[in-house]
Amino acid sequence: MSDPATYISGDKLARLGAEPDGLRRLRRGIEKESLRITPDGKLSQRPHPAALGSPLTHPRITTDFSEAQLELITGVHETAADCLTELGQIHNFVFHNIGDEMMWPSSMPCLLGRDEDIPIGQYGSSNIGQAKTVYRRGLGVRYGRLMQTISGIHYNFSLPDEVWQQLGIHDQDGKTAAYFSLIRNFRRWSWLLVYLFGASPAVCKSFARDLDHNLQPFDEGSLYLPHATSLRMGPLGYQSSAQTTLHISYNSLPEYAQSMVEALTTQYPEYVAAGVKKNGAHQQLNAAVLQIENEFYGTIRPKRTTASGERPITALKARGVEYVEVRCIDLNPFLPMGIDAEQIAFLDTFLLLCLLADSEPDSQDESRRLATNQQTVVEQGRDPLVMLKRPNGEQVALTNWADELLAACQPVAELMDEVSSSTHYSSAWQTQQARLDDPSLTPSAQVLAEMQQLAQPFFRFSMNRAQEIKETYLSDGLPAELATRYAQTSRDSVTRQQEIEAADSEDFETFLQGYLALPG
Numbered sequence: 348m349s350d351p352a353t354y355i356s357g358d359k360l361a362r363l364g365a366e367p368d369g370l371r372r373l374r375r376g377i378e379k380e381s382l383r384i385t386p387d388g389k390l391s392q393r394p395h396p397a398a399l400g401s402p403l404t405h406p407r408i409t410t411d412f413s414e415a416q417l418e419l420i421t422g423v424h425e426t427a428a429d430c431l432t433e434l435g436q437i438h439n440f441v442f443h444n445i446g447d448e449m450m451w452p453s454s455m456p457c458l459l460g461r462d463e464d465i466p467i468g469q470y471g472s473s474n475i476g477q478a479k480t481v482y483r484r485g486l487g488v489r490y491g492r493l494m495q496t497i498s499g500i501h502y503n504f505s506l507p508d509e510v511w512q513q514l515g516i517h518d519q520d521g522k523t524a525a526y527f528s529l530i531r532n533f534r535r536w537s538w539l540l541v542y543l544f545g546a547s548p549a550v551c552k553s554f555a556r557d558l559d560h561n562l563q564p565f566d567e568g569s570l571y572l573p574h575a576t577s578l579r580m581g582p583l584g585y586q587s588s589a590q591t592t593l594h595i596s597y598n599s600l601p602e603y604a605q606s607m608v609e610a611l612t613t614q615y616p617e618y619v620a621a622g623v624k625k626n627g628a629h630q631q632l633n634a635a636v637l638q639i640e641n642e643f644y645g646t647i648r649p650k651r652t653t654a655s656g657e658r659p660i661t662a663l664k665a666r667g668v669e670y671v672e673v674r675c676i677d678l679n680p681f682l683p684m685g686i687d688a689e690q691i692a693f694l695d696t697f698l699l700l701c702l703l704a705d706s707e708p709d710s711q712d713e714s715r716r717l718a719t720n721q722q723t724v725v726e727q728g729r730d731p732l733v734m735l736k737r738p739n740g741e742q743v744a745l746t747n748w749a750d751e752l753l754a755a756c757q758p759v760a761e762l763m764d765e766v767s768s769s770t771h772y773s774s775a776w777q778t779q780q781a782r783l784d785d786p787s788l789t790p791s792a793q794v795l796a797e798m799q800q801l802a803q804p805f806f807r808f809s810m811n812r813a814q815e816i817k818e819t820y821l822s823d824g825l826p827a828e829l830a831t832r833y834a835q836t837s838r839d840s841v842t843r844q845q846e847i848e849a850a851d852s853e854d855f856e857t858f859l860q861g862y863l864a865l866p867g
Contacts, residue, residue, distance in 0.1 A: 354755035355703045360762050362513050367766035369509030372425045373695055374670070377434055379685055380498035381450040381678070383415045388810050389458045390496070391415040391448055392466060398444035400837030401844040403470040403479070407437050407836065412483050412495035414466040417441065417450065423503070427691040427771075434684050440833040442820040449813040452680040454579040456496045457551040457806045465492040473848040474858035475656055478632065485631030485638050488621050489589070493554065497579050499677055500686050503650070504698050505670035523600050523649075523667035528706035529698065530597045530647050530671060534717055537646045537675050538724040538735065539752050540697065542745070543779050544690060545576030545728065546677040546790035549798065549805045550583065558583060561726075565795075568804035574730040576791045577677050580646075581725035589615050589636050590644060591718075594711040603649065604664050608865055610637045611660075632863060639863075646675040646721075661866045673698070679790050680812045683819060692775035696760045704755070713738065729786040749783050 363370055383391040395402050395414055402409040411418045419437045424430040441450070451457070459465055467483040470476030486495050511522055549571035555562060560583060562570035578584060593610050596602040618634040632638040640659040651662040651669045673694065678685035720735045724745065727733045734742045753776065760772035782788045787796065798808050851858075 354751070355700060355759070357758070359514070359703045360758055363510065364762050364765060366509065366513055369507050369513060370763060370766045372507040372509065374423045374425060374505045374507065375427065375430055375691065375695070376423045376503040377419075377421045377430060377686065378501040378503070378672075379419045379434065379678070380411050380500070381417050381419070381452070381685070382413070382456055382496060382498060383417060383445060383448045384451050384458075384813065386447050386449070387458075388806060388813075390456070390460065390465065392464075393448070394469070396445050398834070398837060399441065400840035401471070402468065403473070403476050403840075404843040404847070405837065405840035407833075408441065410468040411498070412468060412486060413492070414468050416468070416496060416498065423505075427688045427695075430691070431684065431686075431688060434686075436829055436833075438684060439820050439823065439825055440829060442817055443825040443830070449817045451498070451809060452678060452685065452812045452816055453805075453809040454497055454499050454547045454577075454677040455550045455583075455805075456493075456498070456554060457809065458553060459493060459496060462487075462492045465496060467492065471844050471848055473844070474851050474853070474855050475847065475862075476844070477855055478859060478862055481629040482632050482638055482642075484629070486642070488630050489618060493557075494584070497584055499579060499674065502673040502676055502686075502691075502694055503670050504673065504695070506702075519667040525702060526649055526668040526671055527597050527599060527603065529702040530649060531706045531709050532701035532704050533647045533671075533673070533698070534597070534645075534709070535713075535738070536697075536701065536752055538720050538728075538745075539749055540673075540675055540694075541577050541580055541721065541724045542728045542749065542789065543693075543782055544676055544679070544790060545580070545725070546679045546681075546794055547577050547579045547584075548572065548575035548791040548795050550578055551804070551806050555583065565798065566802075566804050568806055569798070571795065571805075572726050574727045574733070574786075575725065576728035576789065577675075577725055579677055580675055581722055589617070593636065593643070594714050595643060595645070596709060597649075598708045600649075600663060600667065604660055604866075607637075607640060607643070607660055610643065611635050611640070611865060629859075632859070646673070648672045648674065656862060658862075658865065664866050671698070677790070680809060681790065681793065683816050688771065689775045689778060692760075692763070692771045693756075693779055696756050696763060696772055696776060699759050699763075700752070700756050703759070707738070716740075729789060729792060731786070746783065753780050753783060 385391055395410055399408045407420050409418045410416055421430050421433045467487060468480060470479045516522055516525055549565055549569050552568055552570055555570055562572060565571040594606060596606045613636050614634050615636045618631060623631050623634055637643055649663060649668040650672050651666050653659055653662045716736050723733060723735060731746065733745045735745050735748060737743050757776055760776040763772035764770055786792055798805065
């Protein structure tokens with residue numbers, strides 16, 4: 348185990364610990380995706396439930412790719428407990444308003460039928476609503492609808508002004524540079540989170556039926572890899588041959604913006620051949636490598652809250668980075684909400700390490716190496732002999748490198764315990780250390796162990812968990828105040844959608860031209 352100081356200096360920790368109020372006010376939020384399924388486990392063909400309001404404008408309940416793919420969004424919270432309380436309330440309201448349907452608890456889907464039968468999200472007749480649907484139609488054209496039904500958790504993280512001031516950063520340019528430094532380190536080390544929290548080592552055979560893969564039969568209905576961690580993050584998941592040609596630079600906001608704009612404006616031959624329109628109807632927003640920024644599949648994104656209709660890259664260039672969005676977290680099917688306070692505590696610890704450690708510039712060669720490391724951990728992460736590549740090209744055992752990173756996390760966890768007057772962070776750190784010492788404790792290993800012990804295919808394992816989770820929420824009941832408040836929010840969202848539709852004053856083609864315009 349290496350000296351933690353090789354990653355982060357004690358001086359930085361001492362400065363943060365001297366005035367702990369800032370660290371007590373770290374800001375986090377969660378976006379959690381889940382498929383709506385029928386009682387027999389098939390993907391729902393029903394529209395987004397009316398009781399859940401408008402997916403275009405509801406602040407807490409929307410859809411991702413599919414009409415049947417719920418996305419539950421918390422507000423920003425200064426404690427993990429408050430964040431999870433709100434996420435639990437949203438779950439409770441949803442479960443009480445989706446009839447006999449359930450929420451699939453695993454990241455990898457199962458009984459989906461034909462690709463063309465997967466319904467894409469619908470957002471009404473407004474120009475912005477139509478654009479959202481066309482974008483999703485384009486994703487289906489480019490990658491197939493099947494891939495887009497894979498679900499996960501996005502964890503949003505930012506720092507209050509007090510922490511920035513303790514670090515000697517007093518303006519937005521400094522914050523933006525620091526967030527990009529965090530992102531570079533996160534991309535180098537995010538394989539550790541894939542190992543620790545990956546929970547998708549197996550898939551239904553039906554999911555992989557038309558895909559090239561190297562999976563092995565687990566039973567008659569399931570495929571897997573013996574040491575896999577998160578198939579969601581590998582070739583079966585959010586991967587794109589077009590995007591393998593991209594190098595999005597995170598060295599600075601200008602470099603990030605330039606490389607992103609190139610991807611948003613460079614025509615990709617296959618997408619050109621597919622056609623932007625078919626029989627007069629838009630099949631894609633455009634034929635570029637990326638239709639819009641959100642199409643880029645990264646483990647983490649720099650983010651800035653956007654105004655209605657504003658491009659993410661425009662908002663970033665105008666106002667800098669506001670927070671980061673972590674995108675490599677699987678749904679944990681053993682947890683009712685897919686995530687818990689212990690996992691949040693470690694994510695905060697890890698993100699602080701990424702922020703405080705020195706961060707070298709990235710390069711295209713490094714991006715290729717990081718992709719190789721990620722696929723290695725996805726497919727072989729629990730193999731005790733698996734090796735990764737360091738920045739200098741040196742081969743290193745995953746266990747040795749992970750030991751170094753966890754050692755560097757330990758003093759951060761201890762500092763967070765001190766400022767929060769708790770042992771939550773060290774306890775979360777100890778859990779991760781135990782998972783490194785004994786891979787059978789990882790969620791991915793536990794999924795396979797339960798499937799093996801109960802002789803259950805992946806489908807039955809996930810269905811049992813879906814039923815248990817729904818029964819838990821229904822048995823808890825829906826408090827009257829919560830039901831009233833969320834019902835009003837749903838009604839307000841429908842009214843807001845109608846207002847947007849009524850306010851449209853230009854045709855869709857004109858709107859789209861402005862919507863897709865990029866900053867100079």
